[in-house]
Amino acid sequence: MSSSELFREPSWRGLRPALPEYVAAEPAVTDFICRTLGEYGAISQLLLGGCAVGMFRFQPAGGDAKLVKLVPESRRSSMMQAEDIATWLAARDAPVVAALPGYPVWDGDYGIVVMPYLHGRRVEASEQDMALLGRSVAQVQKKLASHPDRLRWERATAERLADLMVVRSSLATGRLSCGPNPERLATLARDPMLDFVLQDMERVPLHGDLNPGNVLIVDGKAILLDLEDVFHSVLPPILELVLAIERYVLVVVENDAHAVSAGRAFVKAWQSNMGVATVTGSTDLVRVFRSLALRSLCVLASAEQHGAAMPDEEWNKFFLLEQLAGRRAHAIALIFEEGVA
Ligand SMILES: Nc1ncnc2c1ncn2[C@@H]1O[C@H](COP(=O)(O)OP(=O)(O)O)[C@@H](O)[C@H]1O
Ligand SMILES: [Mg+2]
Known part of the structure; x- marks a missing residue:
């Protein structure tokens, strides 16, 4: 894996994505999609954070809406793998959405994925929603554990971590200097308390980007x-749990009591659906939160090193998350506290 592949352009840059907005698609795109589907209907383009992405809602006159994704050739391999996994999981009743039979197809420079359109909403930082999330995350992880490609995924993970460690040590030694605050980045890269490899912990296949x-x-x-x-x-499942708590709870809810009740609902639901006795063991959780932020900063550094323009806002997001963990240490301890009903 080359370091340039460590980074995938996110659909949003912020921390709290709204649901998409919709605008009418251009006639040429409408024609292309209708021809591909062999069906006619109204087509609108999704705007995420105000930006057009290659995603469309197709509404036929008398049937169910579909979501159409146009994927560039550069993402072909990762999109094909992701769609295979979705199909494999959906066939085992895991809570994911799979492409309709016959998709993806490739037409010229684009891959086309068509799937059922989901009339959904975002997860709220409530006990109910966080319990639903914990349950689904556990269901998906449990299925992924027996996926036939697991060994290959393990190798790819090891390669990716090795690439990130090279970036980290370049930042630590000053050979690489990136972002709006290179000194702070170097200090974090040198911090022996931060460890996103977690070598000694058990690993399982995770969703990996539960934003x-x-x-x-x-x-x-x-x-x-x-x-x-x-x-x-x-990777160790604690990384998935920590990311979810960070993004769905701690960045959204300032009030500790509220954050703790929503966070605990997530952890408990995950734990009971996984059927595991302990979630954290003796792990220092604030360190895990901070290490996750460092990992993301290393991904940005790698992207910048390979010529991607990375706005200050994106760097600052992870500097902020690194600090958030220390500030919310009390809530984090209570969220993951074991042996309390
Ligand atoms: N099947 C679907 N039905 C409805 N909306 C969807 C569907 N798939 C994706 N979306 C919307 O598009 C957004 C981005 O989708 P995602 O699959 O994460 O694409 P990306 O790879 O660009 O991040 C989601 O947050 C959701 O709002
Ligand atoms: Mg996404």
Whole structure:
């Protein structure tokens, strides 16, 4: 894996993605999609954070809406793998959405994925929604554990971590200097307390990118979208839990009591659906949160090193998350406290 592949352009840059907005698609795109589907209907383009992405809602006159994704050739391999995983999981009743039979197809420079359109909403930082999320995350992880490609995913994960460690040591030694605050980045890279490899912990295949844009609540169920990180995310499950708590709870809810009740609902639901006795063992959780932020900063550094323009806002997001963990240490301890009903 080359370091340039460590980074995938996110659909949103912020921390709290709204649901998409919709605008009428251009006639040429409408024609292309209708021809591909062999059906006619109204087509609108999704805007995420105000930006057009290659995603469309197709509404035929008398049937169910579909979501159409146009994927560039550069993402072909990861998209094909992600769609295979989605199909495999959906066939085992996991809470994901799979492409309709016959998709993806390739037409010239684009891959076309068509899937059922989900009328969903974002996950809220409530006990109910967080319990739904914990349950779905556990269901997906449990299925992924027996996926036939697991060994290959383990190798890809090891390669990716090795690439990130090279970036980290370049930052630590000053050979690489990136972002709006290179000194701070170097200090974090040198911090021996931070460890995103977690060598001694047991690893399982994870969703790998449980940000709030990658889940929809549909008919009382949390549906996990976007499986493009699974095949390099065979990692300790605590990393998935910590990311979810950070993004769905701590960045959204300032009040500690509220954060603790929502966070605990997530952890408990995950734990009971996984059937595991302990979630954290003796792990220092604030360190895990901070290490996750460092990992993301290393991904940005790698992207910048390979010529991607990375706005300050994106760097600052992870500097902020690194600090958030220390500030919310009390809530984090209570969220993951074991042996309390
Ligand atoms: N099947 C679907 N039905 C309805 N909306 C969807 C569907 N798939 C994705 N979306 C919307 O598009 C957003 C981005 O989808 P995602 O699969 O995560 O794409 P990306 O790879 O660009 O991140 C989601 O947050 C969701 O709002
Ligand atoms: Mg996504």
